[in-house]
Amino acid sequence: MDQQVDGSAGHPEARYGGAGRMSDATVAAHEQAAAALADFVPAANGFSGRDVPADDIFNRCVRCGLCLPTCPTYVETMVETSSPRGRIALIKSVAEGQLDMLSPGFVHQMSECLDCRACEAVCPSGVEYGKLLEPARTQINRALEQQRGPVRNFVRHLLLHVLFGNLAVMRVVSRLLWLVQRLGLQAMVHKSGLARLLGMQQMIELAPRVSDKFFVARDQRWEAKGAKKATVFLHGGCIMATAFAEIDFATVRVLQRAGCEVLAPAAQGCCGAITVHAGDMDAGRELAKRNIDAFERSGADYYVINAAGCGSTLKEYGHLFHEDPEWHARAVRFSAKVRDVTEFLDQIGIDENLGRIETTVTYQEPCHLVHAQRITQAPRNLLRKIPGLTLVEMNESSLCCGSAGIYNVTQPEMSQRLMERKAKNAAATGASCCATANPGCQLQVQAGLRREGSTMSVRHVIELLDESYRIADAVPAPATSRGTPATR
Ligand code: SF4
Numbered sequence: 001m002d003q004q005v006d007g008s009a010g011h012p013e014a015r016y017g018g019a020g021r022m023s024d025a026t027v028a029a030h031e032q033a034a035a036a037l038a039d040f041v042p043a044a045n046g047f048s049g050r051d052v053p054a055d056d057i058f059n060r061c062v063r064c065g066l067c068l069p070t071c072p073t074y075v076e077t078m079v080e081t082s083s084p085r086g087r088i089a090l091i092k093s094v095a096e097g098q099l100d101m102l103s104p105g106f107v108h109q110m111s112e113c114l115d116c117r118a119c120e121a122v123c124p125s126g127v128e129y130g131k132l133l134e135p136a137r138t139q140i141n142r143a144l145e146q147q148r149g150p151v152r153n154f155v156r157h158l159l160l161h162v163l164f165g166n167l168a169v170m171r172v173v174s175r176l177l178w179l180v181q182r183l184g185l186q187a188m189v190h191k192s193g194l195a196r197l198l199g200m201q202q203m204i205e206l207a208p209r210v211s212d213k214f215f216v217a218r219d220q221r222w223e224a225k226g227a228k229k230a231t232v233f234l235h236g237g238c239i240m241a242t243a244f245a246e247i248d249f250a251t252v253r254v255l256q257r258a259g260c261e262v263l264a265p266a267a268q269g270c271c272g273a274i275t276v277h278a279g280d281m282d283a284g285r286e287l288a289k290r291n292i293d294a295f296e297r298s299g300a301d302y303y304v305i306n307a308a309g310c311g312s313t314l315k316e317y318g319h320l321f322h323e324d325p326e327w328h329a330r331a332v333r334f335s336a337k338v339r340d341v342t343e344f345l346d347q348i349g350i351d352e353n354l355g356r357i358e359t360t361v362t363y364q365e366p367c368h369l370v371h372a373q374r375i376t377q378a379p380r381n382l383l384r385k386i387p388g389l390t391l392v393e394m395n396e397s398s399l400c401c402g403s404a405g406i407y408n409v410t411q412p413e414m415s416q417r418l419m420e421r422k423a424k425n426a427a428a429t430g431a432s433c434c435a436t437a438n439p440g441c442q443l444q445v446q447a448g449l450r451r452e453g454s455t456m457s458v459r460h461v462i463e464l465l466d467e468s469y470r471i472a473d474a475v476p477a478p479a480t481s482r483g484t485p486a487t488r
């Protein structure tokens, strides 16, 4: 019988043991924070124009502090300004003209926040923290454009607009990275110490191993197996389609098997999560329009996504367009049809003719699934259906792993601390596999486990279901570039 330890440790209301962990790093963070207080200077620049953090949101905060123990940066630092309550107070101060938006301390806090939304999930006053942070970052970004200089603005434009704005460009860049990896150049740079010298060690360590075969949406239509329950639009994603393409292919197979006709319209694009989190809501809106339009034209019943971070952005297109009378209603209609693949499969029911996988699995909850979308049980329900699979809960399963989009690049130190904490919690379960539902988490947890010296594999929930079906059908595993079966 499957062993299921109660998931309370992973519930958003769980409290993390931050207090009492006053490591050297924590003490250093205290000192840094104290120094940073000097960086909060009186107002000169305030919020203005579009995308201003709304006062009816930050004024809902009654400063009760219930969110503090759920905040990864607070439990790591125990510093008020690194907590949700502290950050909300800072945003309010800028909005009320008491604090300069470009104060180094304010800019740092808006950047150090992971946008994990754990605070939002437990707030009794219903403070929608994400709707404060993303506009605040956008305001900072617009103001910094004047100061950054043309080269840095151009690099940012290349990344956010050209790379994420065009899946064909993403595939070309990914293929180049694939070549570098297959020629062994990445490993060589890493081992030679050059990566450390260039300050790129973590970036290289976390670079995804690019898939041999990409998932390219070309208006494919895959028939449902058995009686058809729904027609779904599959969002292939950008990172997912190139670095984890096998998960996209597995998603098609699992959806077909659940009775879905699957469409992959070529007109789709990146969801905009990275750009919105990076404080470029205008670029995010341009990407969103493309997906809304593609979905409306497709005739599909649902828009299904297998990456939690993208899913939460797609479900919030309504808010992204709340100041745009032309697109708002379309965006709200679109978001109402978006489903995370685990949520969707749990709702419509899967083919339960599953093969046996004798293994112990623990589940790492992606923040944007558990906190932003409040989906906790669906992935666990699916895992528990696999015969022979034992699900054991890790401590702090819903505490952010430190991936958070490009956070591991912008805030490497905090990202590493959270990565190590997550890897230790996962390894302590003794499981042979860590399941998750987001590519960023997959990379981060994998890197953390490697550093811990653990051989635990990290798989998407859908990969485990797909493997189970292959075992049931006695079909050999497809060749993948990753080669991390659940059973070792
Ligand atoms: S839980 Fe909500 S109301 Fe309480 S301090 Fe946090 S954000 Fe403010």
Ligand code: SF4
Pocket (backbone or CB within 6 Å): 070, 071, 072, 073, 074, 082, 083, 084, 087, 112, 113, 114, 115, 116, 117, 118, 119, 120, 129
């Ligand atoms: S979003 Fe996450 S990191 Fe940011 S304040 Fe809330 S709990 Fe803390």
